[in-house]
Amino acid sequence: MNVFVLTGAGISAESGLGTFRDPGGLWRRFDPMRLATPEAFAREPEEVHAFYNLRRQGVREAAPNAAHAALARLEEGLAACGGRLFLCTQNVDDLHERAGSRAVTHMHGELMRARCAACGRGRPWAEDLSVDTACPACGRRGGMRPDVVWFGEVPLHLDAIAAALDAADLFVAIGTSGAVYPAAGFVARARATGIPTHEINLAPSDTAGTFEAATRAVPAFVAELLKDPG
Structure with a gap:
């Protein structure tokens, strides 16, 4: 079978781990258009990183x-x-x-992975990301993002x-x-x-x-x- x-x-x-559309879910407390789009990442990368760092911490602590x-x-x-x-x-x-x-x-996609927007290389990633995180592959800073599918992707x-x-x-x-x-x-x-x-x-x-x-x-x-x- x-x-x-x-x-x-x-x-x-x-x-x-929080759900999304139920009462009290993530999208009832956070605006996905501000946090889960490529445009949001380009506009406010620090805020997007803060949100996903919090989610990544939740995954690390969950069983x-x-x-x-x-x-x-x-x-x-x-x-x-x-x-x-x-x-x-x-x-x-x-x-x-x-x-x-x-x-x-x-x-x-996978939250415990990161991907470089500059070179496209992805890899396992359990730690926080920031605008100062350098891509281990190409060395560029500012382009490391959660390897997840955002709205519009x-x-x-x-x-x-x-x-x-x-x-x-x-x-x-x-x-x-x-x-x-x-x-x-x-x-x-x-x-x-x-x-x-x-x-x-x-x-x-x-x-x-x-x-x-x-x-x-x-x-x-x-x-x-x-x-x-x-």
């Missing part, structure tokens, strides 16, 4: 939860039966990897995601609002191919389904699926 799992901010919320661990078990269990888990996340944290997932497709790995959707036998969405494209269209593409779809969310999403806390529902769902992985 080939399983396509899409995860969003809700799966990391129980690890203490994977039971839902992250369950998906790592699902990857291993499917592989043992000749199947595959394609784990696609909208999250920029590294909690899936720290829980043991080996293949994670980050469509919105194109999400990553879209061809691989489309191919995995078309090859999937089951589509599962966990902790995602279903409000942002192109990820919001994944379930429609899955339904168009006739494969079963399942949703686990803290609250009803724009695409509707079944709603439970991820740390309770995901381990139970994975255990049930691995009883008969097809």
